[in-house]
Structures are given as structure tokens and as C-alpha cells.
Amino acid sequence: MNHKIALITGATAGIGYETALLLAKNNYDLILTGRRKERLDDLQNKLISTTESKIITLNFDIRIKTETEKALNSLPEEWKAVDLLVNNAGLAAGLAPINSADVEDWENMIDTNVKGLLYTSRIVTSWMIERKSGHIINISSIAGRESYPNGSVYCGTKHAVSAISKAMRIELLPYGIKVSTLSPGAVETEFSLVRFRGDQEKADQVYTGFTPLSAKDVAETILFIATRPTHVNIDDLLIMPTNQGSARDIFRKQ
Numbered sequence: 578m579n580h581k582i583a584l585i586t587g588a589t590a591g592i593g594y595e596t597a598l599l600l601a602k603n604n605y606d607l608i609l610t611g612r613r614k615e616r617l618d619d620l621q622n623k624l625i626s627t628t629e630s631k632i633i634t635l636n637f638d639i640r641i642k643t644e645t646e647k648a649l650n651s652l653p654e655e656w657k658a659v660d661l662l663v664n665n666a667g668l669a670a671g672l673a674p675i676n677s678a679d680v681e682d683w684e685n686m687i688d689t690n691v692k693g694l695l696y697t698s699r700i701v702t703s704w705m706i707e708r709k710s711g712h713i714i715n716i717s718s719i720a721g722r723e724s725y726p727n728g729s730v731y732c733g734t735k736h737a738v739s740a741i742s743k744a745m746r747i748e749l750l751p752y753g754i755k756v757s758t759l760s761p762g763a764v765e766t767e768f769s770l771v772r773f774r775g776d777q778e779k780a781d782q783v784y785t786g787f788t789p790l791s792a793k794d795v796a797e798t799i800l801f802i803a804t805r806p807t808h809v810n811i812d813d814l815l816i817m818p819t820n821q822g823s824a825r826d827i828f829r830k831q
Contacts, residue, residue: 580630583803584608584659586639586697587666589616591766592716595796596663598623601630603800608656610635610648610666639666639693640685649700657704661803664694664715664738669731671774683730690734691741698745705754712755714802715742716795719762719815723824735760739813746812755810757802762817763789763827786829787820 583600587593589611597609601624609632611617617634624632633656637648667690670682694715705711720728721735739758746756765784795816802811820828 580604580606581660582606582608582656582658583661583663584610584697584701585663585665586610586693588620589613591792592761592764592795592799593663593665594620595792596665596799599793599796599800600661600803601628601632603804604630605661606631608633608635608652608659610637610639612636612638639697640688642692642696645693645696646700649697658708659701659704660711662698662701662705662711662713663799664697664713666693667716667734667738669720669728672727674727675729678730686730686734690731691737694738694741702745702749702754706749706752709752710754711752712757712803713742713745713749714757714759714799715745717742717758717760719760719817719821719824721758721760722815725824742813746810757811758813759795759798759802760813760815761790761795762815762821762824763787764792764795765789766792786831787818787827789818789821790816 581604583605585593585597585607588597588609597607597620601607607624607630609617609620614636617636621632621634624630633652635648637644639645668686670685671679673679698713715738717738718735720732721739724732742756742758749756763784798814798816802814805811
């Protein structure tokens with residue numbers, strides 16, 4: 578069976594990692610990107626030993642335009658025929674009000690969640706346009722639909738992802754390229770650990786009293802979106818834990 582090619586950003590943990598595992602089992606060859614080389618190498622070895630997929634890893638910082646361009650343009654020509662781009666790399670940093678938040682946290686979120694997505698998409702869409710084929714799945718968040726206190730800039734970046742995705746969809750219509758936005762609610766990954774700067778206790782409290790989504794749940798949704806018939810595009814999908822009704826309303830069992 579012919580394999581399609583998928584490029585996944587932020588593949589070293591969480592949603593990106595589980596998406597790589599699932600796509601490799603479903604006839605995709607993979608280009609995996611991330612900042613942590615050891616994790617990329619471990620994932621590549623695991624996939625090569627357990628699946629029939631071909632794997633290329635690109636170790637670079639998506640926040641840096643020149644690194645992103647150099648890494649993607651270094652791909653062999655046959656690997657530039659990307660069928661599926663999963664713009665997954667993203668993070669939340671800090672949880673403070675606008676007057677006391679760390680500006681470096683703002684820079685990190687904007688550079689990763691917005692500019693990194695744009696740098697990657699600019700290059701990969703040019704390849705897709707040449708072939709008049711492709712699918713882009715941008716990972717947003719419930720925070721891209723609802724803003725909440727102490728998350729102003731994170732919410733702003735995810736609102737930006739949603740807005741950019743809508744415009745991309747219209748811009749790429751003439752080329753037969755699909756664009757989808759996937760917005761998860763609470764997902765138990767490294768997300769909260771990063772937000773609370775490695776404080777495991779605080780991170781664990783985010784998920785107490787209810788069952789959050791797992792990274793695998795989101796990966797399975799990505800696969801569903803990616804495997805619809807050619808004439809079907811899932812424009813915008815919100816996936817939530819059963820016990821979560823909005824960004825801030827979670828029913829926790831006592």
C-alpha cells in the first residue's frame with residue numbers, strides 16, 4: 578500500500594507523539610519535528626521497529642524563522658510531497674494577570690503558537706499548491722473560542738490560530754487544499770507542567786476530580802479528520818471531556 582506523507586510539529590510529547598504513533602500505523606510516512614533531539618531519536622527508533630513507516634526527524638526550534646526554513650528546505654524532494662501537515666507545536670506559559678505576567682512568557686507563546694505555525698505553513702503550503710493537493714490540521718484550543726482570566730495572551734494566540742485557519746481555508750480553496758481546526762478542551766499532557774514551570778503538584782490539580790482527554794483521544798480525532806473522503810472537510814471541531822462544559826466550567830467529583 579502506498580504511504581502518504583505527514584509532517585507533525587512538536588512530535589516529542591503529548592498530542593504530537595500520540596499522533597505520530599497512530600499515523601505510522603495507518604500508512605503514513607512521517608516527518609517529525611521538535612526541539613528535543615533525544616526524544617525525536619527515541620520516537621524514530623520506536624516507529625521504525627514497530628511499523629513499516631519511513632521516518633525523518635528534523636531537530637530545530639520552530640520559533641526561529643531561519644532554523645525552520647533551513648530544516649524544512651533540507652528535506653529531499655520526494656519528502657516535500659507532504660499530504661498532511663499537523664501544526665501541533667504549542668504551549669501555555671504562566672498563569673498571571675496582564676499587569677504582572679512575564680513578558681518572556683508572552684514572547685514564547687506568540688513565537689511558538691502563532692509565528693511557528695506561520696513559518697511552517699508558509700513553506701509547506703507552497704509545496705501543496707504546486708501539487709494542488711494537501712490537508713492542514715491546525716491544533717487550536719477551547720481557549721481559541723473563549724477567553725479566561727490570567728490566560729489573556731495564551732487565549733489570544735489560540736484565537737489567532739482559529740482566525741488564521743479560517744483565512745487559510747479560503748486562500749487555499751482554489752488548490753484543493755483542506756484546512757481544519759481542532760480545538761481540544763482539557764487534555765492531560767505536559768501542557769500544565771510547562772505552564773506551571775515543572776510544578777507537578779500544581780499540574781496534577783488541574784485534572785483532579787474528572788477524567789480529562791488523553792493525547793490519544795486527540796490523535797484519534799486527528800486521524801478521523803485526515804481520513805474523510807476527498808470532498809469532505811472538517812472545518813472546525815471542538816472536542817471536550819464529558820465533564821467539561823466550557824473553558825472554566827468543569828464538574829469535579831468530590
